[in-house]
């Protein structure tokens with residue numbers, strides 16, 4: 001059997017695509033499970049909320065975690081400056097959110113829990129090798145879609161994968177004391193050219209950050225000590241540690257949508273905010289855009305052009321965030337903005 005489309009990855013991008021495809025023979029392959037969860041802050045930004053609302057979708061209560069967040073406590077460890085900014089995120093269990101999106105995929109779509117380990121294109125047919133618990137099986141399709149996040153196998157096989165990456169490392173700590181629950185964004189130029197975060201999720205506290213790949217483990221440990229000292233909190237009782245790479249788009253050419261039957265959506269295409277690493281909204285938007293293009297055209301060259309046009313506003317939005325990044329991540333500019341208190345809110349303790 002030759003599928004019309006094989007979707008690799010069922011994060012927000014892949015599950016949105018799979019949910020919206022019409023009249024196609026589709027196979028979806030994903031290797032996320034309880035032992036292999038996507039490391040994430042699990043914050044659903046307003047743009048993502050709006051996209052879900054657009055499909056009349058609501059988030060089940062089980063997906064949400066406590067506390068819900070109204071502001072981000074932003075701190076610079078070097079200047080010791082702290083400011084609060086209003087935010088409208090939903091605080092979620094990311095794994096349950098992904099499972100919820102997968103549950104919306106129509107039953108006619110075949111889903112395999114396994115890892116795609118190879119893709120070869122021969123005579124316009126893609127041969128996709130998938131490793132499951134039991135065996136390695138091969139599947140054929142006219143198109144493949146890389147919805148497999150950073151370091152996507154589809155991107156590595158068919159396109160350039162030289163976009164800048166960070167190593168995101170997160171640790172979870174058991175934390176029953178909820179008296180000081182908060183969501184923090186941390187800057188520390190001594191240990192990272194990016195940012196870090198602290199988020200409470202039910203009975204856990206997550207501390208994580210994005211680090212330059214060289215010596216990332218040491219930089220994480222040094223920064224962790226600095227954060228613990230600055231906030232006077234205990235980060236020694238580690239419940240679990242997780243890590244994955246995360247893209248940071250810098251140039252327009254970092255965004256690759258694909259052509260000739262090999263397409264990219266979500267983070268695999270480079271669609272992630274370079275300033276905040278918010279990526280769920282871009283994943284949903286690009287999955288929706290490719291689904292609409294597949295539903296409208298059978299000719300693959302038309303699918304490519306249509307998808308490229310549909311995601312142009314998304315590319316422009318993300319490129320503008322490259323400029324925003326300069327203000328956020330330059331030590332002097334950031335501290336001037338924080339000192340002036342621009343857009344910050346006054347917190348009375």
Ligand SMILES: Cc1cc2nc3c(=O)[nH]c(=O)nc-3n(C[C@H](O)[C@H](O)[C@H](O)COP(=O)(O)OP(=O)(O)OC[C@H]3O[C@@H](n4cnc5c(N)ncnc54)[C@H](O)[C@@H]3O)c2cc1C
Nearest residue numbers: 009011012013031040041042043116149266267279280283
């Ligand atoms: C530490 C961290 C924190 C973040 N926090 C936030 C946040 O709070 N809010 C936000 O909006 N964004 C956040 N992001 C970004 C966000 O997680 C991603 O941009 C978003 O998940 C991208 O969605 P996606 O569907 O493109 O890919 P992913 O969510 O990465 O999904 C890819 C899926 O493909 C599967 N997969 C990968 N390779 C294969 C393979 N070879 N075979 C089969 N399956 C495969 C994976 O298991 C996964 O299920 C964060 C990122 C990181 C790293």
